[in-house]
Structure formats: structure tokens, C-alpha cells
Amino acid sequence: MSKSNSDTQSNPLLSWGQYRQKIDRDVLHLAIAWSCDEPRRIGEVAAIMEPCILGRGLPPSDDSVPRTLFHQQRPVEPGRMAPLDGPHVSRRQLELTPLRDGTLKVRSLSRRPLILHGEIVERGVVRPGDTVTVQDVLVLLVVQRRCRRPTLPICSPVPVFPFGEADAYGIVGESSAAWALREAIAFAASSGKHVLVLGESGVGKELAARAIHALSPRRDGPFIARNAATFPESLIDSELFGSAKSYPNVGSPERPGLLGEVDGGTLFLDEIGELPERLQVHLLRVLDGGGEYQRLGEPFMRRANFRLVAATNRPAEALKPDFLARFKVQVEVPGLDRLVGAGVFYGAAMTEAAAVRNQDVVVVGGANSAGQGAMFFSRYARKVTMVIRGGSLAAGMSQYLVERIGHTPNIHVRLNTKVTGVQGEARLGGVEVTNTATGTVETIPACGLFIFIGTAPRTDVVRDLVQLDAQGFILTGPDLMTDGKRPRGWTLARDPFLFETSVPGIFAAGDARSGSGKRVASAVGEGSATVRLVHSYLQTV
Structure with a gap:
């Protein structure tokens, strides 16, 4: 018997130190995407570096095969590892064997059905991005990652918040992308430079801007947010720089402008990419002149001590080159594009339905196309969750379709709800939704997110x-x-x-x-x- 197996027998709850020698390479992991018994453990991972058994609890004394142990993977020492403990998981549920080609052989050891690639099987081979489902009990996502997340030198100390929940600044997620975003935000906050936040619409660019402000030395100063696309061309100087008393008309009140209001704090200008280049010029002097500007109607210069955080859903290169050069730091907020083609789709119900057989999917949209997609999925998927911003299906859907959805037992409708995040590494594992009426945040396990609203170029x-x-x-x-x-x-x-x-x-x-x-x-x-x-x-x- 190998030394590693001896160590496993003597101490089934392996200490982190036994894995330190292997952290410099990527290995297969199983991440808990959904658990009916232990929902708090969603997001925990287990490294699969040798043949092992996935099951409930520790092995009996006469069982020498290592057990799969899960832990909360963060950029800190993870501490205690533990096996699954749900009553619906068998003592010996799955046999797992990593193969040399980077795949994982899975064999069922219990009566509860094993689902791989949408089919009930006794055994099979999976690779990173696939899911391993124990029917009605557990969904595991196969990923390839290092045994320990890299430390975050800028985030010192590392943010402390409950695993899987939002941090102090509203950022949710335990994935590599989520932690990389926290690191980028911390770096931007400490730099003191003007910051450009990039990301598609709806990913939370203002949330990132507020976090940059809150982590910076300016945290006690004002944070003012404006949409740059709403600035009237003829009034942009007045909006930004303000105007003197009785200017332009006698009796007009003094206006401090955004720069006067934000002195000592952070000015956030959203949709900066929608500001025409000829208007971007108005900000150049104040950005590289030490905050120097002049109010309309005043003969002297003023100075504003502020940091500009701007955001756009366009490529950075769409900005005027000399304007872009003023932003020394860029922060990219990852969005759905990171998972497009890996569980997130735009439409495509008929072509993707067979791939989600006996699994859970989320459909976003309240129009007829979304309803028709949900009906089609209901013939294959185990559960279809419809996420709709409005308070009624009937507002955007035919009555005939509304009635059909109402009589389909595996379609669940979430009204007044919006998608606020996605979870998963190489493939989608869950969809985070927020009820706009109550503010309740929930993660729905899903192998596919199908979007039937809005449009974005996929070219x-x-x-x-x-x-x-x-x-x-x-x-x-x-x-x-x-x-x-x-x-x-x-x-x-x-x-x-x-x-x-x-x-x-x-x-x-x-x-x-x-x-x-x-x-x-x-x-x-x-x-x-x-x-x-x-x-x-x-x-x-």
C-alpha cells in the first residue's frame, strides 16, 4: 500500500499540508453545484487526485479506499475538509477514478440513479465542464483548477464574509473570476488613479465602482453617480463645472456642478462610451490638470480633489484615445460572455433541449418566444424555471400559452425576478436570481441558462x-x-x-x-x- 493511502487511513480528514506539494499544477475537482441535504455547502470543492469513493461520512475501519473530502476553496488556508453528510447520500455512492488524459471515470455504487450527459447510466467518463448528477440528491460540476487559490497580495486582509454569500460590497461568488474581480477592485482602490470599468450591461459596474470608493482613502468623501449619456450637449459644462451666481441670467443661483459636489470623493460616470468624442474633450483638462477647472461666469480657476471612475459596455478603444489615456487603471467585470457556449445560450431551445435531458434549466424572458422555449424544454428537462421581471405572464404572452404553462407541472414561474449572477467555472452550475419586490437572493441550480430577451451582438x-x-x-x-x-x-x-x-x-x-x-x-x-x-x-x- 502506498504511503498516501496509509496516511489516508490513519487520518481520513486529510490536513491541507498533505496537498501542498501538488498545488503547482491543475488537477480535477468536483464542485458542489446543488445539494438537497446540504445547500450551505454549494460551492465547496474536492480534489480528485487518486481513486476514491464519494459517499456519506467516513469509511468504516475495514475500508481502505480514500473518501472524497470537500472544502471551501478561497485564497486562504481552507482548514478542515469534510465528507458529505446528507441522509440521502449513500455510504458508498460513487467510485471516482482520475485518468491520465485528464478525464474522470465515474461508477455508480448505489441504487439511486447516476446521470451523465443527460442520460441515466451505471458508469461513464466525464471531463471538465461536465456535470455528475445523483438524481434528486446532488449535482457536481467537474472543473480543473489548482488545489489552492492564489493568494491575493492586494487584498490584505482577504475579505471575510460567509461562504457563497455577498461580500461587504455586494459582490457574490467564489469562482476564480469573482476573486480576480475582488483583487482588481482592491488594486484600483489603492492606486488612487482614475479608473475605467468595463463590462456588458447589467453585470454590476456601478457595484464595482462603489466598492472601489469604499476601499479607497476617499471612502469618507462623497460618492456621486451620474449617467453620462444623459448630459445635454449644450449644458455639459454647467453640469460638470457649475456656474457663478447670476450666470447666465441675473438672479440665477450659484451651482457648484458635479466637481464642486464631489470634492474629496469619487465621481462615477456610467455609460461614458455614449458621450460623444467632442464632449469627452471637456473632461481632459480637469483629469490631467490636478483637478483644475473653471465655473461658468467666474474669472478664476478652482481645483477639485476627486477620482473619476467611469464605466462603459463598449470596448475601451471606442473612447477618444487621449481621453482613454487618462484612465491608468482598468477593471473588467465578467459577465455572461464568460459562460456563453458553456451552459448559457441565446434562444436555441430546439437545438439544445436534448442536451439537458433530466436536468434543470433556467429560461429568462416573458414574451411568447420564452414561453414557447419553456414548453419545449419541459418535454426534456427535469425542471424549467422561468425568470420574469414583470408581475404577470399575461403582460407579454398570449393567454393560450399562459394557460399551457400553468398546466405544465415541471415549469416553475418566478415573477418580479431578475438574474443577478451566474456560478460555475468551465460550465454553468447555478443561476443567482433576485426578487425585485423583496430583495431576496437565491441560487437556482441549472446546467443551462436560456435568454429570450434583449439582444447583444454575437458576431x-x-x-x-x-x-x-x-x-x-x-x-x-x-x-x-x-x-x-x-x-x-x-x-x-x-x-x-x-x-x-x-x-x-x-x-x-x-x-x-x-x-x-x-x-x-x-x-x-x-x-x-x-x-x-x-x-x-x-x-x-
Whole structure:
């Protein structure tokens, strides 16, 4: 028997020190994505470095096979490891064997069904990103990571808050991405420099800005938030710098402006990317002149001691270059893009339904397309949770569909609810939702998140091939023409067809196209018209 097995027998609750020699390489882990018996342990992980048994409690004295031990993985010493302890987990539930190719062999040892890849099986092989489900009892996510999270040199001391819950600044998550965000925020706060926060809409950029302020020496000063997209072009100087008494009209009150109000604190300007370049210029002097500015109607200069934190859902390069150069620190807030294609989808119910057989999914949206998707999933998935911002299905859905959903037992509807986060490493493990009426936060275990509302450009596959607009949507037809000139590189003697891109023969329709209606009916109509245009194009080839 190997020394490691002897150590395991003598001390089944292995100390962290026995793993220190292996922390410099990635190894397979199982993360608890859902547990019916021990929900507080969701997010705990177990390293699978040798054949072991996953089961309830410690092994009997005559059982020499190591047990799977879970712990809360954070950038600190994890302390005590423990086996599962739920009454619905068998003493010997699963046999786990790591293979040399980086996969994990799983074999069921109990009567309760084992589900791999959406099917009930006795044994199988999984790889990082897959889930291991013990039916109605436990969902485990297979991930590959180091046995210990890297320490966070900037976060000193490391934030202390209950495992799996929001930290003091409202950031939720125990994933590598969540801890990297905390480190980036701490670094930005300590730098004292102006900060640009990047991330798609809805990921919590203002939350990050408030955390930067709260962790900085300016925490006792004011924090003022404004949406830069709402600044009137003719009044931006007045909004930012203020105006003297009786300016511009006699009797007008003195206005301190945002810079006067935020002195000693942090000014947060959201949607800074929507501020036209000619208006971005208004901020240049105050950002590199030691806070020097001049109120309208005053003959002298003032100084504001402040830090600017700006946010945008556009690429940083969309800002005016000399304006962008004033932001010495950038913080990127991870969003759903990190998990797109790994459990998060936009629409795609019919193509993905078979992959979620006997598993849980979340559908976001309150329109007919979401309802139809939920109905389709209900034929395959174990449970379908519909997340809807409004207070009624009937507000955006046909009555016929509302009634069908109401009579489908495995569809659960969450009204007045929004998605506020996702959990998982290589693949989705859970969806965090918040009830907008009560403020209650809950994590719903799910292998798939299907979004049937809103739109975002998903055009990375052609990003370097066809012309895109500033938001990343594909330009087509007349939108490609500038002053009557055809797009750069266009080689044909005709103008682009209505839905034709900057590359002859490539057409775009629906949500990915710039200027589209972003509705199902519009996409269907555009698709039909595009087919006819493709035939027209083929006749010229």
C-alpha cells in the first residue's frame, strides 16, 4: 500500500499540508453545484487526485479506499475538509477514478440513479465542464483548477464574509473570476488613479465602482453617480463645472456642478462610451490638470480633489484615445460572455433541449418566444424555471400559452425576478436570481441558462471579416455606403444588396444585423428576404 493511502487511513480528514506539494499544477475537482441535504455547502470543492469513493461520512475501519473530502476553496488556508453528510447520500455512492488524459471515470455504487450527459447510466467518463448528477440528491460540476487559490497580495486582509454569500460590497461568488474581480477592485482602490470599468450591461459596474470608493482613502468623501449619456450637449459644462451666481441670467443661483459636489470623493460616470468624442474633450483638462477647472461666469480657476471612475459596455478603444489615456487603471467585470457556449445560450431551445435531458434549466424572458422555449424544454428537462421581471405572464404572452404553462407541472414561474449572477467555472452550475419586490437572493441550480430577451451582438466569428458598427452589430446594405461610396475592399460593380455585408455573398439577418428590429417577427421576415437575395446573388456568380 502506498504511503498516501496509509496516511489516508490513519487520518481520513486529510490536513491541507498533505496537498501542498501538488498545488503547482491543475488537477480535477468536483464542485458542489446543488445539494438537497446540504445547500450551505454549494460551492465547496474536492480534489480528485487518486481513486476514491464519494459517499456519506467516513469509511468504516475495514475500508481502505480514500473518501472524497470537500472544502471551501478561497485564497486562504481552507482548514478542515469534510465528507458529505446528507441522509440521502449513500455510504458508498460513487467510485471516482482520475485518468491520465485528464478525464474522470465515474461508477455508480448505489441504487439511486447516476446521470451523465443527460442520460441515466451505471458508469461513464466525464471531463471538465461536465456535470455528475445523483438524481434528486446532488449535482457536481467537474472543473480543473489548482488545489489552492492564489493568494491575493492586494487584498490584505482577504475579505471575510460567509461562504457563497455577498461580500461587504455586494459582490457574490467564489469562482476564480469573482476573486480576480475582488483583487482588481482592491488594486484600483489603492492606486488612487482614475479608473475605467468595463463590462456588458447589467453585470454590476456601478457595484464595482462603489466598492472601489469604499476601499479607497476617499471612502469618507462623497460618492456621486451620474449617467453620462444623459448630459445635454449644450449644458455639459454647467453640469460638470457649475456656474457663478447670476450666470447666465441675473438672479440665477450659484451651482457648484458635479466637481464642486464631489470634492474629496469619487465621481462615477456610467455609460461614458455614449458621450460623444467632442464632449469627452471637456473632461481632459480637469483629469490631467490636478483637478483644475473653471465655473461658468467666474474669472478664476478652482481645483477639485476627486477620482473619476467611469464605466462603459463598449470596448475601451471606442473612447477618444487621449481621453482613454487618462484612465491608468482598468477593471473588467465578467459577465455572461464568460459562460456563453458553456451552459448559457441565446434562444436555441430546439437545438439544445436534448442536451439537458433530466436536468434543470433556467429560461429568462416573458414574451411568447420564452414561453414557447419553456414548453419545449419541459418535454426534456427535469425542471424549467422561468425568470420574469414583470408581475404577470399575461403582460407579454398570449393567454393560450399562459394557460399551457400553468398546466405544465415541471415549469416553475418566478415573477418580479431578475438574474443577478451566474456560478460555475468551465460550465454553468447555478443561476443567482433576485426578487425585485423583496430583495431576496437565491441560487437556482441549472446546467443551462436560456435568454429570450434583449439582444447583444454575437458576431465574434466574423469580427475580422466583415464591417461592424460601434456596438458590434454587422453592417449591411445601405448602411455600408458612405457619401455614395461602396465599402472599402468591395470589388463588384454593383452596390451591396439590402442584407449583404461588406464581403460579397455574406448576408446577415436578425439580431446580429445593425439596425434590425430585434424581434422574432422581424428576424423571420429578414430571414425570408435574405433567402431571396442569396438566390439573386447566386445568379450573378
